[in-house]
Amino acid sequence: MAQVALRKIVKTFDRTPAVQGIDLDISDREFIVLVGPSGCGKSTTLRMIAGLEEATSGEIYIGDQLVNDVPPKDRDIAMVFQNYALYPHMTVFENMSFGLRLKKFPKPEIRERVQAAARILDITDLLDRRPKQLSGGQRQRVAMGRAIVRNPKVFLFDEPLSNLDAKLRVQMRTEIKKIHQTVTTTTVYVTHDQVEAMTLADRVVIMNGGRIDQIGTPHEVYHSPQTQFVAGFIGSPTMNFLPCRLVQNGSGLTVRLSDWLSFPVPSSREARYRPRVGHELIFGLRPEHFREGRGEVPPGSAAFEARLDVVEPMGMETMVYFVVDGVEVCGRVDPVAAGNVGEPMRLIADLNQMHLIDPRTELVI
Amino acid sequence: MTTATAQATAGQLGGVRYGSISRGRRRALFWSYFFLILFVIFFLTPPVYMFITSLKSSAEISAATNPWWVYHPTLANYIDLLTQNQFLIFFRNSAIVSICVVSITMVVSIFAAFALARMRFWGSATLATGVFLTYLIPESLLFIPLFKTFAYIHDKTGIELINHWWVLIILYPTLTVPFATWLMIGYFSSIPKELDEAALIDGAGYIQMLMRIFIPVAIPGIIAAMIFTFTVSWANFLYPLAFTTSADQLVLPVGIVTTLIRGDVYAWGQIMTGALLGAAPPLIIYAFLMDYYISGLTAGATKG
Numbered sequence: 001m002a003q004v005a006l007r008k009i010v011k012t013f014d015r016t017p018a019v020q021g022i023d024l025d026i027s028d029r030e031f032i033v034l035v036g037p038s039g040c041g042k043s044t045t046l047r048m049i050a051g052l053e054e055a056t057s058g059e060i061y062i063g064d065q066l067v068n069d070v071p072p073k074d075r076d077i078a079m080v081f082q083n084y085a086l087y088p089h090m091t092v093f094e095n096m097s098f099g100l101r102l103k104k105f106p107k108p109e110i111r112e113r114v115q116a117a118a119r120i121l122d123i124t125d126l127l128d129r130r131p132k133q134l135s136g137g138q139r140q141r142v143a144m145g146r147a148i149v150r151n152p153k154v155f156l157f158d159e160p161l162s163n164l165d166a167k168l169r170v171q172m173r174t175e176i177k178k179i180h181q182t183v184t185t186t187t188v189y190v191t192h193d194q195v196e197a198m199t200l201a202d203r204v205v206i207m208n209g210g211r212i213d214q215i216g217t218p219h220e221v222y223h224s225p226q227t228q229f230v231a232g233f234i235g236s237p238t239m240n241f242l243p244c245r246l247v248q249n250g251s252g253l254t255v256r257l258s259d260w261l262s263f264p265v266p267s268s269r270e271a272r273y274r275p276r277v278g279h280e281l282i283f284g285l286r287p288e289h290f291r292e293g294r295g296e297v298p299p300g301s302a303a304f305e306a307r308l309d310v311v312e313p314m315g316m317e318t319m320v321y322f323v324v325d326g327v328e329v330c331g332r333v334d335p336v337a338a339g340n341v342g343e344p345m346r347l348i349a350d351l352n353q354m355h356l357i358d359p360r361t362e363l364v365i
Numbered sequence: 366m367t368t369a370t371a372q373a374t375a376g377q378l379g380g381v382r383y384g385s386i387s388r389g390r391r392r393a394l395f396w397s398y399f400f401l402i403l404f405v406i407f408f409l410t411p412p413v414y415m416f417i418t419s420l421k422s423s424a425e426i427s428a429a430t431n432p433w434w435v436y437h438p439t440l441a442n443y444i445d446l447l448t449q450n451q452f453l454i455f456f457r458n459s460a461i462v463s464i465c466v467v468s469i470t471m472v473v474s475i476f477a478a479f480a481l482a483r484m485r486f487w488g489s490a491t492l493a494t495g496v497f498l499t500y501l502i503p504e505s506l507l508f509i510p511l512f513k514t515f516a517y518i519h520d521k522t523g524i525e526l527i528n529h530w531w532v533l534i535i536l537y538p539t540l541t542v543p544f545a546t547w548l549m550i551g552y553f554s555s556i557p558k559e560l561d562e563a564a565l566i567d568g569a570g571y572i573q574m575l576m577r578i579f580i581p582v583a584i585p586g587i588i589a590a591m592i593f594t595f596t597v598s599w600a601n602f603l604y605p606l607a608f609t610t611s612a613d614q615l616v617l618p619v620g621i622v623t624t625l626i627r628g629d630v631y632a633w634g635q636i637m638t639g640a641l642l643g644a645a646p647p648l649i650i651y652a653f654l655m656d657y658y659i660s661g662l663t664a665g666a667t668k669g
Contacts, residue, residue: 052562073568085559089581098577099567146567 002063002076002153002186003028004049009058011044020210021058029184035197036207036233045207046190048158051075059178062153078147079156082163084133084139090325092118093127096145111181117148118327120182121175137168145217148183156190161196173199198222206230223353228282228362231355237287238321238334239355240329244283246276246356255283255356258325266351273356276365284355284364286292289320292338293346300352305344315336320345412641419443421637426633442638452639455620457597458530460646466537466598467591472543473538475592478549479575483561485649493550498544508607511536511605515608524528525548545590552586553579555640575660588654599647617643 004026010207011019019041024033034042040162049060051072060067067075069323078099086095093114100110118124121141131139137271140160147155160176161169177200180187191197198218206213206221206229214226225231231239245256246265253265253273263283265273297303306322306329318338320331331347339345418426418440430436480486481493490585515526523630526532556579564574580587605619621639625632 050562050566052565072562073563073570077566079563081559081563083559085557087560087563087564087578087582098569102573104567113624146563150607202590231430 001313002291003030004154004186004188005059005061006045006049007059007061009045009060010056011041011048011053012056013245016223019048022207022212024188024212024215027189028186031180031187031200031202032205033189033190033191033197033201034205034207035191035194036169037191040207041210042190042192042207046090046156046158046188049154049188050077050079055315058220059328076153077156078150078152078154079158080140080143080147080160082159084131084143084163084185086142087137088131089177091128091130092145093124094140094148095142096127097133099146099150107300111150113151114145116146120179121145122147127147136164137172139173140172143345144179145187147180152243153186155185155189157187157193160189161191161193169196176200194236198234206233206235224364225355226364228284228357228364231284231357231364235286237285237330237332239286240290241329241357242324242329243284243359244277244281244356246273246281248277251278255281255354257283261306262323263302263351264352265354268300268352269354273365276356276358280359281365282357282359284353284357285353287330287332289350289353290320290329290333291348291350292333293348294337297348298350299351301348303345303348304344306337307344308341311341313336320347378514378537382659387398400505410485412644415637415641418606418633419641421634423632423634436612442634443642445639446642451612451620451624451630455615455617455640458615458620459617459643461561462530462533462537463595463598465534466541469534469538470541471587471596473542474549475546475575476582477546478553479548481578482550482553493547494544496550497547500540500547504540504603507539507604512607527608528610528614529615530609531604533545536604536608540601541594541597547595548590548593549583549586551604552583552589560616563627570637591650592654593649596647599643 004024006022006024007026009019009022010017019198022041022045024032024045029093030362036042036047044053048055049062051067055068062075062077087098090098096114096117097110101115114127115124118127121144123138123145124143126134126138126142131142134142143160155178161172164172171194179199179254181224189196189200201218203215204221205217208227214221214230214354216224221230221234223264225234228241232241242257247254247256249264250265253270254262255265256262293303306324308320309323309328310319310321311319312319313335316333316335318335320333320338321328322331323329333347358365414432417433417435419442420435420440422439422441424436425437454574457515477496481489481496499650503651512527515532519525519527526535526627558639560582561574561580569577598617605616609615609619617639621636625636625639
């Protein structure tokens with residue numbers, strides 16, 4: 001059990017910067033997920049915590065110890081790899097106990113620990129098998145078992161579910177969450193899948209181009225993104241972005257998206273947006289905040305009509321697409337209420353959930 | 366015109382695509398077998414001829430009878446050779462040399478290959494290429510400088526290296542180590558990087574990683590390198606011919622040729638017998654190791 005701290009971490013590969021100055025504090029027992037597109041430096045960051053890569057500059061602390069010059073085996077960490085990295089010539093039991101055997105643990109204790117981990121992971125009857133006799137999901141469990149038996153200070157997961165098929169991935173995701181509730185070890189988990197990030201994390205760290213864009217709880221990064229990148233990365237389908245102009249309209253403010261579409265800014269946001277009046281900005285609203293326009297328009301919302309371009313029924317909801325000045329906009333509506341392609345449909349935009357982004361800084365205002 | 370006919374024929378057979386696939390397969394099989402049989406004949410004719418000749422007496426060999434048939438089979442050649450002290454000495458020398466060379470080569474090349482494949486250090490890539498380039502220098506170019514070197518060592522230290530069978534234990538690794546190392550570098554490189562990272566995190570040092578992960582996983586590659594090394598040291602002709610002369614210092618290939626050809630008299634029966642007996646150990650070893658060699662031990666290391 002330990003906290004992890006990164007201070008101004010920089011990693012450069014042959015002059016190509018991979019990580020450009022990261023500060024991150026992970027508290028004891030916390031489940032942190034590093035998420036971002038490929039090449040954003042999340043895996044490199046994890047590997048530096050593991051000690052598999054050396055930081056070009058900056059400091060890494062595990063517990064209270066500065067570990068920059070400590071080799072991986074003395075950092076008391078365990079890592080689960082994307083491709084499992086099981087030792088092919090060893091049985092499951094030998095795979096899981098390898099670390100303990102190297103550290104010369106007494107045999108009865110090794111057996112006890114492996115049994116305990118196997119029970120948690122439900123793989124007790126696989127202990128005599130070799131990796132090639134296991135399915136993908138079982139190999140993944142063994143890889144986690146190898147980490148659990150070591151009882152390390154920190155668990156490191158490097159995209160552990162990416163090699164599993166979609167159904168198994170969802171199942172193992174739940175499993176990992178359950179395991180973390182049982183074995184409350186500090187965990188750093190790397191993924192490019194924002195759903196994994198949202199469901200697993202105590203706090204999500206969103207990385208982009210070697211930097212951290214935002215650190216926050218899943219709720220925070222979803223509802224109050226700080227940059228356009230975070231707003232667009234989290235959420236599926238992604239947030240709609242439309243160029244707009246903020247204009248004064250009597251005593252209130254209005255967002256002009258096109259000749260035919262303008263939204264009033266809710267009064268709660270007016271103070272925040274007022275300095276930007278007259279500026280060209282980017283309007284952001286998630287698909288689920290374009291609802292079907294039935295009944296009364298609630299306060300802070302605006303109703304409008306749009307000609308549907310594409311309609312995608314998903315079962316429990318239907319995605320409707322309409323075009324605003326050449327930009328495709330997605331709305332998420334009740335399947336019963338969805339209109340037909342080519343016909344106008346009445347929609348309500350929930351403007352309490354809107355974001356305005358400065359296109360030069362890409363920061364959310 | 367032609368296409369029309371072809372379509373008509375295919376139509377009569379019913380199921381154009383289906384028929385053509387199985388016909389294509391049949392044709393491929395025919396040619397595979399044709400060439401396989403050709404190769405079998407090509408490669409098995411000499412040993413079969415050797416075997417037939419080894420069962421003949423000298424009189425029958427020199428008589429102009431059918432060379433592919435034995436009219437009076439005899440084991441005299443085998444009995445003569447195996448009771449001759451000399452032949453057994455050749456055999457012993459060859460066996461000791463080969464076993465020592467295989468051991469030395471494996472130890473050196475496994476460590477070298479591990480270092481070159483996995484421990485990135487300054488110049489490791491150049492060194493790896495260099496190792497292979499050494500192998501490309503033909504032995505016929507090397508034996509004269511080696512001879513000079515031995516003479517120099519004799520002048521300086523008084524240690525005589527020429528005309529001793531055991532000097533081959535030092536000589537053969539110059540041929541086998543580079544190739545075996547190169548082979549092992551390739552094999553070690555194919556082991557997924559995550560495997561050593563997992564071992565590192567599990568607390569293994571480099572030696573433990575090599576002994577407990579790399580060697581067991583790379584067994585098929587190691588066996589391939591062993592087979593190669595054994596073949597080279599068992600069958601090499603030039604070095605023992607150049608460096609050993611006394612009858613009791615000879616190894617099999619040279620021993621058979623120098624003792625069974627006296628002047629212009631060729632003891633064909635015994636030469637064939639000796640060659641056949643000499644070829645037996647590698648054959649037996651291959652037969653035993655083949656199964657091991659083929660079984661893919663690396664399957665299941667990672668997703669695959």
